Amino acid sequence: MTTSDMVGLRIKTVRRQRGLSQAQLAHPELSDSYVSLIESGKRTPTPAVLELLAQKLDCSLSYLVNGVTAEQMEDIELALGYARLALENGEVSEAQTRFAELLTDNNLTGLTKLRQDTEYGLALATEAAGDLDEAISILTRLRGEETTEERAVELAIALCRVYRDSERLTEAVEVGEQILGGASRPTWTDSLIELGATLLSAYLYRGDMLRAKQFAAELLNAADMLGTPRSIVAACWNAAVVAQSAGHDGEALAFAERALAVQSENGQPRNLARMRNALGALLVRVRPDQARNARDMMLRAVEELAQTSASTGDLARCRVELARAEIILGSPAEALDHVQAGQEMLPSNVRALGAEANLLVSRAHSALGHLDEAVTQARAVRDWLAPLPDSRRAAGTWYAAAETMEQLGDSDGAVEAYQRALACAGL
Known part of the structure; x- marks a missing residue:
């Protein structure tokens, strides 16, 4: 009817x-x-x-x-509000349960917008819990429905992000380019710049540096014209990542520090904590002599993330980066604690980060004198990387694994890893 x-x-x-x-x-x-x-x-x-x-x-x-009474409508909106609040407060399991229970309410059937709001919330909670495949399924189903332009962009951002984090880079790029890649691109808004930033990160992971540089400049110009905090943070942070990938460390830090400054004044707690962790991770890579400051920054981020709706992937990433800082600071036992905590939270399909975690475990064991375990952990990197398609990110991790194996005296493993790095780089 x-x-x-x-x-x-x-x-x-x-x-x-x-x-x-x-x-x-x-x-x-x-x-x-x-x-x-x-x-x-x-x-x-x-x-x-x-x-x-x-x-x-x-x-x-x-x-x-x-088809619902005013009282029933009020109950539904109240239940949806509680579910959202649970997610914002980092109570991911509680949020999943509340969203799922609300979807069983027959009164929600005829309330298209509220039902879509509920399913979208469930997708975000499912992503935060680390079930990326199920999050993709929910988001894909929602994108097939008629919805508002604003919701369509929200769904694209989330789906592009989850595909990227699942290492499904081709699909991530397709989602972003369906909206931003046409000849008649829509007028830039905060949401579209955030989608562009997510698409840009997929370009970087895939190794499309030329497109990434061009797009980073375009996003910066668009953010400057809009002048909104959300757009500036998204554009500046991704410009920092592109600059760091190109070897322009000073420029990368300048962009990242600007992004954190704007986020500190205007951002939500979760995004502020993620930005703080990201800047700390960048600092470890480009200014190893400042690893202590970076570690303190990331420890603060861990505390902040625990109070928000951060995904298990965000929390795991923070722990892995903390382990990297501890190794540089000569604290392998602390590094091992952090990285193992990260591994426990890491979704199984976030393979590139899983490989990086294994490498750090290997290096920590090596520093502690556990050479056999160090070799075992370095070789385990292959199990994470082997199923992935060739990409710039995979090439870098294979190369790091090869160097680690070589330092541990595992010549055969090092040769194989160097060969895989070259193949991923198209050489």
Whole structure:
């Protein structure tokens, strides 16, 4: 049945319950023939007429429009608010349960926007719990429905991000380019710049440096024109990553520090913590002499992330980067604690980060004198990387594994890893 059919049926049902004829309901403002056409679904009443009929029938407007009473609508909105609050507070399992329970409410069936809001919330909670495949399934299903332009961009951001984090880079790029890659690109907004930043990171992971540099400059220009904190943070942080990948360390730090400064003044706690961790990780790589400051920054980020809706991937990434800092600082035991905590939280399909974690475990064991375990952990990197498609990121991790194996005296393993690094780089 169409929406008009359902509205007409509800009006007819309530009219009969009230013991009214069509003429009695219509008089004096409407004609009984018009009421008849509405009840049969042949006319769609205007909002003003619907409000009038609701008053005459002594029922809520929400019931005529959606099939739920005002009280039921309030209960649904309250339940959805509690689920969102649980997610924002980092209570991921609680949020998943609340979103899933709400979706079993039959009253939600006819409330398209609220039902989509609930499914979107479930997708984010599922992503935060580390079940990236299920998050992809929910987001893909939602993208197949008719929705608002704003929601379409939100779904694209989330799906592009989850595909990227699952190392499914081709799909991540396709999602982003469906909206941003056409000849008639929409006018830049905060949401579109955030989508562009997510797409840019997929370009980087894939090794498309030329496209990444061009797109980074375009996003910076767009963010400067908009002048909003959200757009500036997204554009500056990704420009920092591109600059660091190109070997421009000073420029990378300048962009990253600007992003953190703007985020500190305007950002949500989760995004601020993620940015703090990202800057600490960048500092470890480009200014190893400042590893102590970077470690303190990332320890603070761990505490902050634990109080938010950060995904298990975010938390695992923070621990892995902390381990990198501890190794540079000569604290292999602390590094091992951090990286093992990260491994426990790491989703199984986040393979590139899993490989980096194994390498850090290997280096920590080596520094502690556990050479056999160090070799075993270095060789385990192959299990993480082997299923991945060739990419710049995979090439870098294979190369790091080869260097580690070589230092441990595992010549055969090092040769194989160097060969895989070359193959990933297209050489």
